[in-house]
Amino acid sequence: MADAEHSAGRPLANGKTRVDFQTEPARYRHWQLNVDGNVATLVMDVDEKGALFEGYDLKLNSYDLGVDIELADAIERLRFEHPQVRAVVLRSGKPRVFSAGANIRMLAGATHAHKVNFCIFTNETRNGIEDLSEHSGLKTICAINGTAAGGGYELALASDYIMLVDDGTAAVSLPELPLLAVLPGTGGLTRVSDKRKVRRDHADVFCTTEEGVKGKRAVEWRLVDDVVPGSKFDDAVLARAKEFAANSPRNGTGKGIALTPLTRSFATDSVEYGFVSVEFQRAERIATITLRGPAAPPPDSAAAMTALGAKFWPLQLARELDDAILNIRLNELDVAAIVFKSAGDAAAVLAYDRFLDANKDHWLAREIRLLWKRVLKRVDLTSRSLVALIEPGSCFAGTLAELAFASDRSYMLAPSLPSPASGGGRGGDNKPPAAIALGDVNFGAYPMSTGLTRLACRFLADPADVETAKAERGKMLDAERAQKLGLITFALDDIDWDDEVRVFLEERASFSPDGLTGMEANLRFAGPETMESKIFARLTAWQNWIFQRPNAIGEEGALKRYGTGQKPVFDTRRV
DSSP states (O other): OOGGGTTTTOBOTTSSBOOOOOOOGGGOSSEEEEEETTEEEEEEOOOTTOOSSSSOOOGGGEEOHHHHHHHHHHHHHHHHTOTTOOEEEEEESSTTEEEOEEOHHHHHHSOHHHHHHHHHHHHHHHHHHHHHHHHHOOEEEEEEOSEEETHHHHHHHTSSEEEEEESSSOEEEOOHHHHHSSOOSSSHHHIIIIISOOOHHHHHHHHTOTTOBOHHHHHHTTSOSEEEEHHHHHHHHHHHHHHHHHHOOOOOOSOOOOOOOOOOEEETTEEEOSSEEEEEETTTTEEEEEEEOOSSOOOSSHHHHHHHGGGSHHHHHHHHHHHHHHHHHHHOTTOOEEEEEEESOHHHHHHHHHHHHHTTTSHHHHHHHHHHHHHHHHHHTOSSEEEEEEOTTOOOBGGGHHHHHHSSEEEEEOOOOOOTTSTTOGGGOSOOOOOBBOOGGGGTTSOOTTSSOHHHHHTTTOTHHHHHHHTTTTOOBOHHHHHHHTOSSEEEOHHHHHHHHHHHHHHHHHSOHHHHHHHHHHHHTOSOOOHHHHIIIIIHHHHHHHTTSHHHHSTTSHHHHTTTTOOOOOOOOOO
16 A cells, blocks of 8 residues: 555554654644744644644644654755755744643653653654754754743753743743753753753752743853844744844755655555565564665766656665665564665765766755765664675665665675576576675764764774775675675675574564663764763663663653652662
């Protein structure tokens, strides 16, 4: 069934309802996207009755995953559909309240897996706002017209400039610890200290004060950038937005492209896209994602690329892969391992990379590269074992080779002695022998959360290995050469291939999922820390643990007793 129905509410194999990450402005229930020249306004006006699940109302602009799915979609549309926009204002559509943050009833009733995945997706969306500013030149202003609490203030923290109305009651706060016995879940602590550079003692007071901070103190403590009287607030916000727009380096001109709905077909054990196939082996707890290379050469000009719009191969493939990863994260919780495969002409993949390189100053080419960067980061941050299988006919080249480098392991089929009619492929077929190819994109275009390329992270012990690999750009590297360069984990022949891959996947499925998540998250991000890596590593690890503690989610815990008039009962032992 095509995605014209958007697959909303489609049942899963386990009888539960699928969370769908595809939406569009005509279906928004919580956000309004308005564009006026080079300034856009995102108005948060949450529908109280528009919760993703039953059992809670989204009062006071509180939000759940459904609200954030719309926000993420709106940000993508600003990138691709409105290249003329150079500044964005985030504001509330409700009087005297910006946002009360993540909905507490939702958090209290959600499964642990949903809470953690909600926080990760929301973090990725907030990081996307900062990426929008840093790499697309689209600055953001958050106009706080009242209370911004918890996740509401964390949304503000993701913007470039925070303006708070000075009416004697409007305040910003991070009250999660004193009220709920949890932490701000979407980067609040890290952004207060690392981005806003709030003094440690001031931050300590702020994060343990339920009512928050307002007025001049909020400016003095660096929690906001400006406070403005209510009578002048709207004019001041607009003036600042026009100033940011005038100074923006964003060079998008002409008409944007429409992010048309993805075409997806869901079956019991598969999802089929245009260039991506996902197959589930549920008994073995495996999801196999196969990415297909381009069916035609790259266009001959940037204008032709723009004319293709959302059907341009690199853009369509990135959107489909992103949706597939999110579907597995939220809807296929029993999957232990994701297997990446590819099929197509590796030289054609490199040709598309070269085309984007040649047009790197064009706004659309730049946004496609930035989208791939974010999608690959999403892969890095997915708590599943990742393995790439490089077989005859694969096209792990350039951009697609990044999936092999993002994987926890990669296996490559080494050519056995071919028969004269075999064509060098496995089993006597005519597919070309397994090969992997590097391009310029593997050496800077797609940094991880740590700021390192995946190859630099891989060769942390000896950076000279990166330069050795760089000298092999554009070559079709066979298994022997790829292993010598350190680009793959194992090169296996026909005799060992099936057994080695099977044993690895069976072993992975037998291990503790909790232990694997911790191990993989520790091993994937070698090297320096950045604000982004702290948010996903330090914060997510602590929040993951705290979300399971009875002080937070027990029957007498703070989340369960919030709003009942009963005080929580804590286990007072420090651990």
